[in-house]
Amino acid sequence: xxxxxxxxxxxxxxxxxxxxxxxxxxxxxxxxxxxxxxxxxxxxxxxxxxxxxxxxxxxxxxxxxxxxxxxxxxxxxxxxxxxxxxxxxxxxxxxxxxxxxxxxxxxxxxxxxxxxxxxxxxxxxxxxxxxxxxxxxxxxxxxxxxxxxxxxxxxxxxxxxxxxxxxxxxxxxxxxxxxxxxxxxxxxxxxxxxxxxxxxxxxxxxxxxxxxxxxxxxxxxxxxxxxxxxxxxxxxxxx
Numbered sequence: 346x347x348x349x350x351x352x353x354x355x356x357x358x359x360x361x362x363x364x365x366x367x368x369x370x371x372x373x374x375x376x377x378x379x380x381x382x383x384x385x386x387x388x389x390x391x392x393x394x395x396x397x398x399x400x401x402x403x404x405x406x407x408x409x410x411x412x413x414x415x416x417x418x419x420x421x422x423x424x425x426x427x428x429x430x431x432x433x434x435x436x437x438x439x440x441x442x443x444x445x446x447x448x449x450x451x452x453x454x455x456x457x458x459x460x461x462x463x464x465x466x467x468x469x470x471x472x473x474x475x476x477x478x479x480x481x482x483x484x485x486x487x488x489x490x491x492x493x494x495x496x497x498x499x500x501x502x503x504x505x506x507x508x509x510x511x512x513x514x515x516x517x518x519x520x521x522x523x524x525x526x527x528x529x530x531x532x533x534x535x536x537x538x539x540x541x542x543x544x545x546x547x548x549x550x551x552x553x554x555x556x557x558x559x560x561x562x563x564x565x566x567x568x569x570x571x572x573x574x575x576x577x578x579x580x581x582x583x584x
Contacts, residue, residue, distance in 0.1 A: 348475045351515035357482035358406070367405025369422055373397055376439075377428040385431075392429055392437040392455035399423070399441060399453065403474060408442075411484035412583045413521070414470065414537045414546055418445040419481075421474075432467040441474070449537060458520075461537055468539040472518035483516035483523055484583060487530055490550045492580045493560045494573030498547040500524075500533040506567040507531065507549075507560060528552035529560050549573070550583060 350358065373393055383389060404422035419442045432438050437455035444451055449461040459471040471477040504510055504524050510531060513523035524531040530550045535541075549564070551557035564570050 348473060350475055351479060351482075353486065353515065354475070354479045354482040357485055358478055361406045361408050363405035364407050364420060367422065368425065369404040370401040371397060371404070371423050371427050375427055376423075377426065379430065382429065382431055388437055388455055389429070392439070395453075395455060395457065396423055396427060396429065396439050399474065400427070408478070408481055409485065410481050411488055412548070412550075413480065413484060413532065414534045415444060415447065415451070417447065419443070419451065420445075432462065433465040434467055436467045438462065438467050447537065463539070466539060468535070468537075469520055470535050470537075471520050476516075476518040476521065479516045480521050480523075483513060483525075483532075487525075487550060487552070488583050490530065490552050490583050491557055492577035492582070493549040493551050493557050494564060494569070495546065495548045495576040495580060496573030497536075497541070497544040498569065498573065500531060500545060500547045502567060503531050503547060503549060503564070503569070506563045506569070508563070528556035547573075548580075549577075 376393055376396055400423045406421045408419040410416050410419055421442045424440055429437060429439050438452045440450055441453035442451040449463045452462050453459055454467055457473045458469050459474055459477050460467050460469040507529060510524045510526040510529060513525045516523040520535055522533045532548045533545045536544060536546050549560050551560050
């Protein structure tokens with residue numbers, strides 16, 4: 346809808362079947378719009394069109410999320426009672442997925458960004474639905490890799506410390522970012538909790554014990570050796 350999927354993401358999406366309970370796609374007249382919101386205008390028509398297009402293309406697909414802040418499973422779609430609302434920050438948003446365990450709502454803004462909402466706010470997580478799918482496809486590619494560290498590192502410092510690691514352009518955007526090379530991955534995501542401000546959840550993941558040791562030594566050399574090790578041990582491996 347806002348960028349073309351890579352071959353990796355396209356293949357990933359192809360195996361994400363629509364669930365049996367999906368009754369979509371939605372129609373424009375099905376979408377609830379508060380009367381005050383409708384009178385205010387300001388992009389309502391464009392937002393409603395985005396909802397219909399999104400649900401028609403992606404609605405009902407069950408997306409496994411192997412890692413990151415949305416680890417678990419997402420069922421895409423606007424739901425049986427689609428509604429458009431305005432966030433506390435003034436953005437037009439709508440529910441675009443159901444998560445199997447997260448307590449927040451997973452929503453999309455009228456400009457296509459994907460985020461979460463705990464009450465009335467919009468907290469951005471991914472630049473677009475395509476960016477979210479690219480991220481999920483990248484996680485799926487490294488299933489079985491072990492977490493080395495997870496913390497609110499400065500991702501630039503971690504990437505510089507490890508060295509010889511390149512951006513994964515397909516999976517990266519303004520929000521979530523990936524670097525991967527030679528059996529080591531560094532992944533940076535906004536936290537689900539808006540209270541964390543600009544802090545990012547950064548994970549260092551390795552394909553083997555040898556790669557894990559290399560990453561640990563690199564972090565230790567930068568004085569980051571103890572940071573994030575406990576969280577990594579709890580997460581274990583990408584599944």
